[in-house]
Amino acid sequence: MPSNEEIDVSGAGVSRREMLAGATALAMTGLMPKALAATAEPAAAGRGILAYAGCYTPNGGGIYQFRIDLATGALTQANLFADVVNPSWITSGLDGRTLYATNEIDNFNGTTSGSVSAFRIDRATGSLSALNVVSSQGGAPVYLNPHPSGKFLFVANYNGGSIAVLPIHADGTLGNATDVKTDTGNVGPTTPAGAPPGSFANSGHDAPHAHYIHSDPSGRFVLHVDLGQDRIYSWRFDSSTGQLTPAAVPFTAAPPGSGPRHLAFHPSGRVVYALTEESSVLLTYAYNGSTGALTLLDTVSALPAQFVGTSYGSEVAVSADGRFLYAANRLHDSIATFALDASGLPSLVGHTQTMGDYPRSFSIDPTGKFFYTTNQRSDAIAIFKIDHATGKPVFTDQYVPIGSPARLAFLV
Numbered sequence: 001m002p003s004n005e006e007i008d009v010s011g012a013g014v015s016r017r018e019m020l021a022g023a024t025a026l027a028m029t030g031l032m033p034k035a036l037a038a039t040a041e042p043a044a045a046g047r048g049i050l051a052y053a054g055c056y057t058p059n060g061g062g063i064y065q066f067r068i069d070l071a072t073g074a075l076t077q078a079n080l081f082a083d084v085v086n087p088s089w090i091t092s093g094l095d096g097r098t099l100y101a102t103n104e105i106d107n108f109n110g111t112t113s114g115s116v117s118a119f120r121i122d123r124a125t126g127s128l129s130a131l132n133v134v135s136s137q138g139g140a141p142v143y144l145n146p147h148p149s150g151k152f153l154f155v156a157n158y159n160g161g162s163i164a165v166l167p168i169h170a171d172g173t174l175g176n177a178t179d180v181k182t183d184t185g186n187v188g189p190t191t192p193a194g195a196p197p198g199s200f201a202n203s204g205h206d207a208p209h210a211h212y213i214h215s216d217p218s219g220r221f222v223l224h225v226d227l228g229q230d231r232i233y234s235w236r237f238d239s240s241t242g243q244l245t246p247a248a249v250p251f252t253a254a255p256p257g258s259g260p261r262h263l264a265f266h267p268s269g270r271v272v273y274a275l276t277e278e279s280s281v282l283l284t285y286a287y288n289g290s291t292g293a294l295t296l297l298d299t300v301s302a303l304p305a306q307f308v309g310t311s312y313g314s315e316v317a318v319s320a321d322g323r324f325l326y327a328a329n330r331l332h333d334s335i336a337t338f339a340l341d342a343s344g345l346p347s348l349v350g351h352t353q354t355m356g357d358y359p360r361s362f363s364i365d366p367t368g369k370f371f372y373t374t375n376q377r378s379d380a381i382a383i384f385k386i387d388h389a390t391g392k393p394v395f396t397d398q399y400v401p402i403g404s405p406a407r408l409a410f411l412v
Helices: none
Strands: 049-055 063-068 075-081 090-092 098-103 115-121 128-135 139-146 152-159 162-167 179-182 210-215 221-226 231-238 243-253 260-265 271-276 281-287 294-301 312-318 324-330 334-340 346-353 359-364 370-375 380-386 393-401 405-411
Touching (some): 090 405, 098 128, 098 139, 139 210, 243 294, 260 312, 271 312, 271 324, 294 346, 312 359, 324 346, 359 405
Parallel strands (some): 210 260
Antiparallel strands (some): 049 063, 063 075, 090 098, 139 152, 152 162, 152 210, 162 179, 210 221, 221 231, 231 243, 260 271, 281 294, 324 334, 334 346, 359 370
């Protein structure tokens, strides 16, 4: 497929997402996980930043601990915590001493729910010790994020389309959910609006599937995405009780069948971006911080104009300075780089090959220098350096072998 951009990558003949592989046998601010704030002092900066990689087991071994070389971006493995199943999404607590991981399963303690694991981090060595495990209140939890207060952890459950609020105790352990919401209503059509010609991306609309949940910068509202319903929900959050109540506009409809997957806030807090999974489209919304409401401003493909066939959007994030936005495409196996103007509207800069198969997510290190793609099906993390003139990731010829990597998170 000819292209005027740097790459020509396509793929076909594979399913939308990894199923629960082997599961039955087996400092951040409110913006930081998506806008990648880099103002915090990295842990153990003199010895390199600590990083943790979650994966799908048993192909992957569990949660891997690394140190990042701040000169080259290289990852050096320091440890492996193997006593965890399918830690497909991980994040650090705001105290800088805890790590939380989804266990993407649907059989926790004889139920149809998944679970969330809490770990204590040894700040001197970075090693993990288990604190506790609690129910995620739904099957296959795929995303979690702490509230800006540091007192609650939000989790999105893909199976059953539910979200839950888990209290974080003073010692870092998790309590039973203070609130659980289950998405109800119709699902979207199986054929996505705006997909490239020839796309067979028609899965994920058999039922509600919550895929993302995140507080707004103020902590007063929480947004969550349901891929199966093509909806972005908005909730008021009471940080004294851990309860969610629908906002005045309870949800915003995405294009039919598009399957919104993840969101990213602009550092200003006034713009929200949604990347759709089934159509690989980037949606730009104005965000009202007083009401939690979204207003669509712009729609643009995250794929090259000439692309035909199937691609699935996965991760979206904004640089800490608000100049660039990145969106990952699976099967096309690319990172789309967008320049953001003063109002937050995106314009495509170009595409960079992920140097691997099926990038489930990507991460930018806290210094803003290095870019990492977790290539799930080629069993490796690829390391890039960001060109700060163009914003594009440039491959450093470095890989880290890891089975079915899903998420790389940093301790700051």
